Amino acid sequence: MDTTRPEPPSEPLTSENLDGPGVSEEGSDPTPEHRRTSAEHRRSSAEHRRSSAEWLGLICLAGLVLLFGAFVYVFGPLLAISCTDCQDGVRGPLRFGGALLAVASYAVPLVTLGSLIALFTSRRGARAGAIGLGVLLLLLLTEQLLGGITA
Numbered sequence: 001m002d003t004t005r006p007e008p009p010s011e012p013l014t015s016e017n018l019d020g021p022g023v024s025e026e027g028s029d030p031t032p033e034h035r036r037t038s039a040e041h042r043r044s045s046a047e048h049r050r051s052s053a054e055w056l057g058l059i060c061l062a063g064l065v066l067l068f069g070a071f072v073y074v075f076g077p078l079l080a081i082s083c084t085d086c087q088d089g090v091r092g093p094l095r096f097g098g099a100l101l102a103v104a105s106y107a108v109p110l111v112t113l114g115s116l117i118a119l120f121t122s123r124r125g126a127r128a129g130a131i132g133l134g135v136l137l138l139l140l141l142t143e144q145l146l147g148g149i150t151a
Contacts, residue, residue, distance in 0.1 A: 069115075076108070
């Protein structure tokens with residue numbers, strides 16, 4: 001096994017040759033994407049600015065999240081307790097009425113607000129908006145389930 005020490009640089013270190021082995025003469029970084037450190041990845045993602053089309057898409061998605069959140073907040077509990085076969089159009093005494101109101105009053109606005117914040121603050125805003133829409137759909141189904149169970 002050869003254990004030789006690396007030779008010291010033959011020329012003195014100056015600002016021109018301090019770039020090191022990761023940077024070529026033109027200043028481009030030949031390091032592959034999967035070998036970049038987290039600091040380099042943050043630097044490269046901070047340089048990416050959203051285009052106006054991306055902003056327009058995020059604004060449209062935010063409007064969709066806001067409208068669907070308002071629908072689930074207002075009409076979710078009403079659809080959950082409505083009954084076409086009942087005499088007055090409303091289901092009898094609800095077993096989980098408090099839970100239904102808690103989901104409608106607290107969970108839906110918090111999920112809507114969290115989705116809107118994540119939509120604009122995260123790097124992958126469209127994914128955050130889609131996840132928010134999915135969670136709002138699950139909350140709507142939860143409201144339907146809670147409203148369908150009578151005492």
